[in-house]
Amino acid sequence: MSSQRLHPITIVFTAIKTIKDAIIPIIAMFFASFQRIASTYIYLGVAIFLILLITFSILSWYRFSYRVENEELRIEYGIFIRNKRYISKNRIQSIDLTAGVVHRLFRLVQVQIETAGGGTDAEASLKAVKRVDGERLREALKITEIQVPVQAGESINPSRHVMLKNLFIAGSTSGSVGVILALFAFSFAKIEQFIPDRIFESTIEWLIGLSILFLFGLSLVILLFLWLLGIAGTIIKYGNFTIKKNNDELFITRGLLEKKQITIPLKRIQAVGIEENLIRQPLGYVSIFAEIAGGSMEKGEDFSTILFPIMKASEVDEFLQQFLPAYRAESNKVAPLPKRAAKFYLLRVSSLFIFGVIGMAYFLPSFVWVAVVLLALSLLLGFLRYRDGGYRLEGKCLTIRYRGISRRTVSMYQKRIQSLEKKQHKIQKIQKLATMKLSIIGTGGSGRHYALEHMDNEQANRLAGWYSFRNEKPKDKK
Amino acid sequence: MRKPPINRIATSAIKAWRITAIIYVSILWLLAIAVTVLFIILDVPIWFVFIIIAICLLSTYVFVFIFPKLRWSRWRYELFEQEIYIQHGILIMSRTLVPMIRVQHVDTKQGPILKKFQLASVTISTAATTHEIPALRMEDASNLRDQISALARVDEDDV
Numbered sequence A: 001m002s003s004q005r006l007h008p009i010t011i012v013f014t015a016i017k018t019i020k021d022a023i024i025p026i027i028a029m030f031f032a033s034f035q036r037i038a039s040t041y042i043y044l045g046v047a048i049f050l051i052l053l054i055t056f057s058i059l060s061w062y063r064f065s066y067r068v069e070n071e072e073l074r075i076e077y078g079i080f081i082r083n084k085r086y087i088s089k090n091r092i093q094s095i096d097l098t099a100g101v102v103h104r105l106f107r108l109v110q111v112q113i114e115t116a117g118g119g120t121d122a123e124a125s126l127k128a129v130k131r132v133d134g135e136r137l138r139e140a141l142k143i144t145e146i147q148v149p150v151q152a153g154e155s156i157n158p159s160r161h162v163m164l165k166n167l168f169i170a171g172s173t174s175g176s177v178g179v180i181l182a183l184f185a186f187s188f189a190k191i192e193q194f195i196p197d198r199i200f201e202s203t204i205e206w207l208i209g210l211s212i213l214f215l216f217g218l219s220l221v222i223l224l225f226l227w228l229l230g231i232a233g234t235i236i237k238y239g240n241f242t243i244k245k246n247n248d249e250l251f252i253t254r255g256l257l258e259k260k261q262i263t264i265p266l267k268r269i270q271a272v273g274i275e276e277n278l279i280r281q282p283l284g285y286v287s288i289f290a291e292i293a294g295g296s297m298e299k300g301e302d303f304s305t306i307l308f309p310i311m312k313a314s315e316v317d318e319f320l321q322q323f324l325p326a327y328r329a330e331s332n333k334v335a336p337l338p339k340r341a342a343k344f345y346l347l348r349v350s351s352l353f354i355f356g357v358i359g360m361a362y363f364l365p366s367f368v369w370v371a372v373v374l375l376a377l378s379l380l381l382g383f384l385r386y387r388d389g390g391y392r393l394e395g396k397c398l399t400i401r402y403r404g405i406s407r408r409t410v411s412m413y414q415k416r417i418q419s420l421e422k423k424q425h426k427i428q429k430i431q432k433l434a435t436m437k438l439s440i441i442g443t444g445g446s447g448r449h450y451a452l453e454h455m456d457n458e459q460a461n462r463l464a465g466w467y468s469f470r471n472e473k474p475k476d477k478k
Numbered sequence B: 001m002r003k004p005p006i007n008r009i010a011t012s013a014i015k016a017w018r019i020t021a022i023i024y025v026s027i028l029w030l031l032a033i034a035v036t037v038l039f040i041i042l043d044v045p046i047w048f049v050f051i052i053i054a055i056c057l058l059s060t061y062v063f064v065f066i067f068p069k070l071r072w073s074r075w076r077y078e079l080f081e082q083e084i085y086i087q088h089g090i091l092i093m094s095r096t097l098v099p100m101i102r103v104q105h106v107d108t109k110q111g112p113i114l115k116k117f118q119l120a121s122v123t124i125s126t127a128a129t130t131h132e133i134p135a136l137r138m139e140d141a142s143n144l145r146d147q148i149s150a151l152a153r154v155d156e157d158d159v
Helices: A009-033 A039-062 A101-105 A131-141 A164-172 A175-190 A203-238 A313-323 A339-363 A365-388 A426-430 A457-467 B012-041 B046-074 B112-116 B138-151
Strands: A065-069 A072-077 A083-088 A092-098 A108-115 A124-130 A159-161 A242-246 A249-254 A260-265 A269-276 A285-292 A305-312 A390-394 A397-403 A407-413 A419-425 A433-441 A447-456 B076-079 B083-088 B092-099 B103-109 B119-126 B130-137
Touching (some): A009 A039, A164 A203, A203 A305, A242 A313, A269 A433, A285 A313, A339 A447, A397 A447, A419 A426, B012 B046, B012 B119, B083 B130, B130 B138
Antiparallel strands (some): A072 A083, A092 A260, A397 A407, B076 B083, B083 B092
């Protein structure tokens, strides 16, 4: 492959970026010199700045070149100081193609090349190349073993695409929607109750009442708007979501406006999980996520990497078999928690609301029903948490299921677990229960902790024995 | 899990923890005095002051006299070739297994109070967690640190 330059649009990108970086000093200088210097000089200064900027941008584009040679990506850049950066093919961890709105107008992509090194040093970024070139580059830099055909029988490169209908469901049932819907129902049903009758008695007070009604209406409209925004956000973010598997890597492409491409080497996956939130679960929809060591955390993504935003629960097994055969989690089969654990779950979640009911009954007896309803809901949540908790051991793979608000089923291998902790307080000890905490590396590099609370003590001990690396010693000393 | 780990931490840990607790409790007392003065100025019924003093007395007793001892008696650790086994906890007893191959680095550290008693604590970090064994005698701490770092061969491939 001969030496190539980036697309000329890079000049514009560089210029804009330089202006963006220098904007504060420029403004400061402008204001500082505003009174004292004649405007001609200002114009002259601006002109010089612009000429320098354009020259610099063009030169840096002109001097930047890349090529693939001898199994290496070779980048040369720098205006005065010539830099040569060679990245060997087998050092490359992932090649991501991203396309922003501007990129898409010109059918371009940004190519980001990541190596194993943690720092930003070894990374290379090609700001704008033609999409075909970007794809050709990725082909050229792929590790050679990928060209070897996969074992017969299996469909060679499985891929899966998200359906727009499902995405719509995903948007309208995403986490925050639950709260909004509850607020909706609540305010529709009880709107009059919030406005005592006497408010309507005199005209002025009627006006106040009207403005309260108006505020309610307004907040409802805002909530509705937020909900629609949420749907739109989901569709924009996960539109055209496609996951592909290529031997030992997963490729994810997503995004309606900004197209993002993520490469996940299978061996960096620490855990794979299924999440069902309260609204999606009864509808039978789930999303699939993974914890990936060394993956970079995205803006606004508060936890794990999404492997698939939404699918029917019944499709999960097929999906895992296709993409992650090591993690085949027949999602619903876990050993349940012992019955005696139920009271801990119920008490934990409802204790606050019990006080709430007492307080309400004392201070605001007419509104005590609110606290009672909340108490009932919390008890229901406690019960669901108890019912959904459980674990399964299969060889070296541990699956635990638990519920915060959403129900999560997470599978991880023994060698991925960084530490295991068994906790037990006095009452748990009497009741022969224990809490198990597992720590793994999460997406974004920080630790991620999973806990299964109030499981049977015997089983907790067995789990610890399973985890222990001290296998040559007799380990059953109950 | 099997039997508790065998090694205890240094006995003088109790004294060190007591001093730390006294420092914290004296802050509480200062606050209490301030509140009491405020109450007297504002003519708040005197039994509120008694409640505050009672709370202070109780927490002094618990944090200075009971907890350090209890905490010491619960703290155990044991080093195996393949893993570190730690037990601690006052109200909630916790037992942790840290496999050697997961250990990323080990530190010893020492604050002014620990230094006074010739103690040091050992911090063991994995990629996801940190575990601290507080208050070992200084030479024990550095021995433990060296042993762990010798036993912990990091296998890059698995991370």
